[in-house]
Amino acid sequence: MTRAFDAIVIGAGQAGPPLAGRLTAAGLTVALVERHFFGGTCVNTGCMPTKTLVASARVAHQARRAADYGVVLNDGVSIDLPRVMGRAHKVTETSRGNVEAWLNGMEHLTVLRGHARFERSDTLLVNGEAITASRIFVNVGGRARIPDDMPGIDDINYLTNTSILQLSELPRHLAVIGGSYIGLEYAQMFRRFGSNVTVVERQSRLIAREDEDVSETLRSILEAEGVAVRTDAECIAFASRAEGSIVKVDCTSGDSEVVASHVLLAVGRYPNTDDLGLEHAGVKTDQHGYIVVDDMLATNVPGIWAMGDCNGRGAFTHTAYNDFEIIAANLLDGEQRRVSSRIPGYALFTDPPLGRVGATDAQARASGKRLLMSKRPMTRVGRAVERGETQGFMKVVADADTRRILGAAILGVGGDEAIHGLLDLMSADQPFDAMKWAVPIHPTVSELLPTLIGDLKLI
Ligand SMILES: Cc1cc2nc3c(=O)[nH]c(=O)nc-3n(C[C@H](O)[C@H](O)[C@H](O)COP(=O)(O)OP(=O)(O)OC[C@H]3O[C@@H](n4cnc5c(N)ncnc54)[C@H](O)[C@@H]3O)c2cc1C
């Protein structure tokens, strides 16, 4: 027998649950299928546990710096990793429980626990039962990519962003493969917990999508804390020996081997689309496995949409949530929202964090537009000086003709929050001159944004 619904949502990550909420509130009967933990990656193995751990690491770091502030700690700093991890698990479990309770109490919603697989374009199989609907929303997220081109990978016990959360003992030496978001947040965190840490990155610099000044400044911040960085590591291989896992880096300079007690793989994500039976529904994917969607998140098959990490149009919690907002606005509110009008913003939660919006300088230069640029070191931001955290800089690039901000980066204390002043201005599609008469609050990092804009110069 086949159970029929008005709509089916696959995955209880960042987009699925709120969409189920809107659809059921509109009176539709909805089935939501989740095979593992409610809340998906962000809640269980992503943003929430990592930012909780980052907070513990910052406390350790600040405690070590206490004397700089005239604060006397008589005993040294030590880390109780099970308690640190316990705190992260508690944050996750509370959030997961909230999502689960919300869904279980949702009128017109049937929650199914199990793996969903397409049988046809309107039919899925879950735990041997067929369910059908004329509208199906795929929100299946992704998982850590395990590279198949690294010799010896199967000979070592590597960690991913999931298994690292189960550590109960501090690694003696953590080798982090991949110097981007996941890798750098974990690298700094474990260094602050007391581990030796080496980041091994294949490209010539860390977070290579960013401008060189961002990569270089972040590298020096991490190195100043004792994180070793090996870039240009093109020929990574592993071997297991009595003293630990050997990571062969064989780079252009430095030792050719790192002896690690633990290895974290942080080399990107892979969408959970390979076990979804998409071929039975005729849904197209690209060469990386992402579901191909149009600007309104519809797949090539009428009645099937894809939201969040699995569509390759964003890799963040806020982009997954915005996918839900776009679909809900278009289907239920008569709007015409499009992914292409989204202003790209994100943060890297190292300490200090990197807040980013829009184009990099390199992208702005490649656009051929007449550009205005401005940059200010955090040493000239009063709030940063008062807090004793003056590493980094803020910078902005703007179009000289339209007087619109094209992009900005704030690598510095409070950068993850202060960037929103510029993000909101861009989102409101206002010229940067609109900031001139704002009266920002003193002393904040944001108060320097009008000054930064006032210093814009033609390049
Ligand atoms: C370590 C780490 C840190 C991160 N930090 C941040 C951050 O600070 N800020 C930020 O914005 N983003 C961060 N991210 C990214 C963020 O977690 C993701 O972008 C976000 O969770 C994507 O949400 P989603 O709804 O697309 O998918 P997910 O949250 O992954 O949800 C997908 C759900 O679908 C389920 N599912 C999959 N296949 C099936 C199936 N066939 N049947 C039934 N259910 C299925 C899964 O079990 C999962 O629950 C981080 C990611 C990681 C790994």
Ligand SMILES: NC(=O)c1ccc[n+]([C@@H]2O[C@H](COP(=O)([O-])OP(=O)(O)OC[C@H]3O[C@@H](n4cnc5c(N)ncnc54)[C@H](O)[C@@H]3O)[C@@H](O)[C@H]2O)c1
């Ligand atoms: N603060 C945040 O918002 C946050 C935090 C963590 C993760 N995330 C999300 O999770 C996603 C995945 O993060 P990630 O850091 O794993 O992936 P990523 O795709 O951002 O970076 C992967 C890194 O690994 C390197 N790499 C790839 N293959 C390699 C190899 N064989 N050897 C050595 N280095 C190699 C790449 O050059 C790159 O620097 C991101 O796209 C991001 O959206 C976001």
